[in-house]
Amino acid sequence: MPSADQRYHHGDLRRAALGAAAALVASGGPSACTVREVARRLDVSHAAVTHHFGDKRGIFTALATEGFERLAATLAGHRGDFLELGVAYVRFAVGNPAHFAVMFEPSLLHADDAALATARSATTAMLHGGARSLAGGAGTASVAIAGWALVHGLATLHLAGALPAGLGEDPEAITRAVAAELGRGRRR
Amino acid sequence: MPSADQRYHHGDLRRAALGAAAALVASGGPSACTVREVARRLDVSHAAVTHHFGDKRGIFTALATEGFERLAATLAGHRGDFLELGVAYVRFAVGNPAHFAVMFEPSLLHADDAALATARSATTAMLHGGARSLAGGAGTASVAIAGWALVHGLATLHLAGALPAGLGEDPEAITRAVAAELGRGRRR
DNA sequence: TGTACATCAGTGAACGCGCGTTCACTGATGTAC
């Protein structure tokens, strides 16, 4: 029996390719992620990679879709707890930097992809639902946006290395501190 | 006298190139911005563009530097007013989407560029100063980060087209609503 | 248990293209005298 490295059929090339693409995006940004480099990392012809995703944009689209799915799954575990929802959001971004980067970069994606649209709107609905359960009534939307923007900004700045040293190292802790501050004002 | 279009010397090619680069980034993301396309837009040889920036990365670095300088100038007009500082931040991002995109994308920049480092730290200092003047004492850093993350997140989500329709259209108004919410909690 | 066949996964070669960079050179500008 041939070793896993030299089998004709890879087994799950699609998943492996997404992993390689994520690693490339994470380390060098989207421009460092090419069809051919992904294939090289998996010792596979680049036509094989294209075979699974249609074209290059298809890789990013699949990555973004997977990102929204993972995020939704993560958030689902913290329904109803606004603070933990925010912390989970940041943890997702830090743990999946490539997915996160690609999810909010429309210029890289197939705008009309059905799976992407589905995954995205499921996630968005969850974020809004989280806020609704907290506030209720007037100002709900603004609180939801505030919370989302806050954690999104924290995650983005952290990933960009823009947070000041000493503070940027534990984004989850910052999120707790900062969200508590916001929550304190709301609860009075 | 030759027309402006056919002069040998452009006049201010450096500035013009930055403008063209910004337009390209704004409409198609950083990957749509190439040395050759910038040159094409200005009817100039691409070697001329390289002459001014050294290499491609030099263009993005110059754009980011200009961005930090513009942002600092904008923020300087609202020293001491936390809310207006935030609104100005968002207004800058929306008005200079390409600069904003490139400023926080380290993989595109010359990490060791002196002018960039100077402009960046001047801006950061201003943001921190704004928060310090508001809060004072314990929790200052966390409030500064919270405010920054909030407006950064709002701007980023708006530019990505991720804010829900109806809310995403006037990011400045959202900022006011949301910052007022945060400020209300703090002030009690 | 075998055999035929459809389907799917991956190959390998070829394509044309646009890219960033380099370089010797030319045209324009400004400054010193």
Add this chain to the structure above:
DNA sequence: TGTACATCAGTGAACGCGCGTTCACTGATGTAC
């Protein structure tokens, strides 16, 4: 006012390269009978 010269801005051609996409084909897998 002229002239010489240094400096700076921009040209144009050439380079090699890696890219995304396409296509006819082959190998592997699974399913029906």
